[in-house]
Amino acid sequence: xxxxxxxxxxxxxxxxxxxxxxxxxxxxxVVVSNRMVFFSDVxxxxxxxxxxxxxxxxxxDPLWAVAIFAVILAVLINFCKARTRASADTVLGVFFAVVxxxxxxxxxxxxxxxxxxxYLIGDILAVNKGHxxxxxxxxxxxxxxxxxxxxxxxxxxxxQSLARTRRxxxxxxxxxxxxxxxxxxxxxxxxxxxxxxxxxxxLPVAAARLVSRKFSDYTCGAVIISVVSSVSGLICSYYxxxxxxxxxxxxxxxxxxxxxxxSIFSKRV
Amino acid sequence: xPEHVYGACCTEIAGLDVxxxxxxxxxxxxxxxxxxELVAVIGPNGAGKTTLLKAILGEVAYSGQIRxxxxxxxxxxxxxxYVPQKLSIDYDTPVSVLDFVSMAVSSKPVWLRLSGGxxxxxxxxxxxxxxxxxxxxxxxxxxxxxxxxxxxxxxxxPAPDLLLLDEPVSAIDAKGLALFYELVCDVRRKxxxxxxxxxxxxxxxxxxxxxxxxxxKKILAQGKPQDVLSDRDLLMTLGPSVxxxxxxxxxxxxxxxxxxxxxxxx
Numbered sequence: 001x002x003x004x005x006x007x008x009x010x011x012x013x014x015x016x017x018x019x020x021x022x023x024x025x026x027x028x029x030v031v032v033s034n035r036m037v038f039f040s041d042v043x044x045x046x047x048x049x050x051x052x053x054x055x056x057x058x059x060x061d062p063l064w065a066v067a068i069f070a071v072i073l074a075v076l077i078n079f080c081k082a083r084t085r086a087s088a089d090t091v092l093g094v095f096f097a098v099v100x101x102x103x104x105x106x107x108x109x110x111x112x113x114x115x116x117x118x119y120l121i122g123d124i125l126a127v128n129k130g131h132x133x134x135x136x137x138x139x140x141x142x143x144x145x146x147x148x149x150x151x152x153x154x155x156x157x158x159x160q161s162l163a164r165t166r167r168x169x170x171x172x173x174x175x176x177x178x179x180x181x182x183x184x185x186x187x188x189x190x191x192x193x194x195x196x197x198x199x200x201x202x203l204p205v206a207a208a209r210l211v212s213r214k215f216s217d218y219t220c221g222a223v224i225i226s227v228v229s230s231v232s233g234l235i236c237s238y239y240x241x242x243x244x245x246x247x248x249x250x251x252x253x254x255x256x257x258x259x260x261x262x263s264i265f266s267k268r269v
Numbered sequence: 270x271p272e273h274v275y276g277a278c279c280t281e282i283a284g285l286d287v288x289x290x291x292x293x294x295x296x297x298x299x300x301x302x303x304x305x306e307l308v309a310v311i312g313p314n315g316a317g318k319t320t321l322l323k324a325i326l327g328e329v330a331y332s333g334q335i336r337x338x339x340x341x342x343x344x345x346x347x348x349x350x351y352v353p354q355k356l357s358i359d360y361d362t363p364v365s366v367l368d369f370v371s372m373a374v375s376s377k378p379v380w381l382r383l384s385g386g387x388x389x390x391x392x393x394x395x396x397x398x399x400x401x402x403x404x405x406x407x408x409x410x411x412x413x414x415x416x417x418x419x420x421x422x423x424x425x426x427p428a429p430d431l432l433l434l435d436e437p438v439s440a441i442d443a444k445g446l447a448l449f450y451e452l453v454c455d456v457r458r459k460x461x462x463x464x465x466x467x468x469x470x471x472x473x474x475x476x477x478x479x480x481x482x483x484x485x486k487k488i489l490a491q492g493k494p495q496d497v498l499s500d501r502d503l504l505m506t507l508g509p510s511v512x513x514x515x516x517x518x519x520x521x522x523x524x525x526x527x528x529x530x531x532x533x534x535x
């Protein structure tokens with residue numbers, strides 16, 4: 001048995017990586033296709049305000065405050081996007097600024113921000129059994145959601161008017177996806193880190209996109225790349241003594257680089 | 270449950286006004302689309318052609334009435350087939366023609382391996398629309414004409430009551446366009462469906478359309494294609510590229526002597 005597996009915190013982290021990786025890969029396929037990369041980044045950064053509100057309201061574990069705030073924010077952004085003529089980019093930029101600033105202001109007042117800086121880079125080794133249970137149930141929920149909603153989501157990313165003629169309630173579909181995404185981001189933020197969470201959504205999917213012609217390859221490729229880079233990143237971070245989240249991201253980036261290189265040389269892009 | 274009856278759908282538009290912001294885009298549009306009828310909408314850019322489609326799709330606010338009826342009784346839930354002008358997707362979007370059309374013929378999740386039965390259905394449908402050879406291509410990488418045929422195939426499954434086609438400005442080559450109109454003509458007869466076609470090409474659509482509507486905020490002319498196309502003053506508003514188009518379409522138009530210097534400019 002390898003040395004890293006002897007420690008309980010590493011075994012828990014290993015299970016967490018196996019749960020988070022497919023979650024992020026599945027959601028990432030729609031995040032990238034539906035051009036929601038900035039949106040998911042706003043959700044990630046909103047956890048600053050979520051943590052701050054959790055502290056103010058006296059939540060024992062800020063996780064739930066983060067999750068509730070992220071879900072409310074996701075719904076709010078969707079309403080604003082539907083009601084305004086400003087570009088989605090601008091709307092998101094405004095929300096991004098506000099959630100980051102509010103979070104930092106509140107957290108820095110109570111004796112310094114440094115207490116919370118761990119949230120920026122995350123710590124997957126600190127995961128406990130309860131957290132794993134939440135992640136596991138979330139994976140179950142997303143799998144069921146994906147089974148019923150994936151086709152509608154794909155059609156929505158292709159053309160919203162076309163999707164409406166096929167009786168897809170586009171607004172509510174987009175809102176439901178945003179809520180699921182907000183939950184997944186909120187629950188993983190402590191493990192992965194605010195600065196890194198978006199890379200996990202985007203990189204494996206971007207790599208799979210380079211070599212996929214059909215949606216099943218895209219989904220399958222993203223999940224495989226995500227799982228392989230999460231597991232190898234986690235194990236290497238143990239031996240290198242580096243932060244796990246960022247090491248995982250480097251592995252996904254390496255995947256992307258190698259696949260992009262191969263596809264440029266073989267002209268399959 | 271009785272089987273869905275095709276071809277008995279009629280669309281009636283009365284006193285339709287649409288404003289986008291402060292700009293009146295459509296004014297007092299009165300229009301009736303009968304089943305089995307192919308109506309072509311022409312007009313200059315910005316004339317409100319696409320807005321008319323969006324109003325029928327229920328995507329823009331309007332005043333006036335748009336009513337659908339099937340066999341004489343008013344209905345809200347008619348099935349609309351829609352072929353958009355273009356798709357706002359990236360070239361590398363990993364959705365194949367098979368994926369896209371399979372979502373029309375089956376509700377099986379597209380991220381799982383598709384069964385042989387679904388593939389057979391898709392193949393049969395694509396063959397009907399002369400695009401079976403495109404089955405493995407990515408939809409973002411299709412040419413304008415290929416994409417139109419694939420979109421049409423998907424729009425016809427399940428068979429709609431009303432078919433709306435928004436044609437791209439210049440993405441289709443002449444050969445692809447002729448094939449596309451033939452296919453539209455075929456499905457209109459086969460399914461007895463009413464078709465509203467927004468087009469920028471007058472020459473190729475004219476022989477196929479039952480009725481032509483010249484739209485520029487209001488309906489300036491409507492009737493048989495040869496009648497609408499023989500109104501030279503109207504056609505002049507479409508710009509130089511169509512000044513001679515009526516002749517290309519095979520409709521003889523007497524070009525008056527005094528206009529010949531205009532024609533030299535083309």
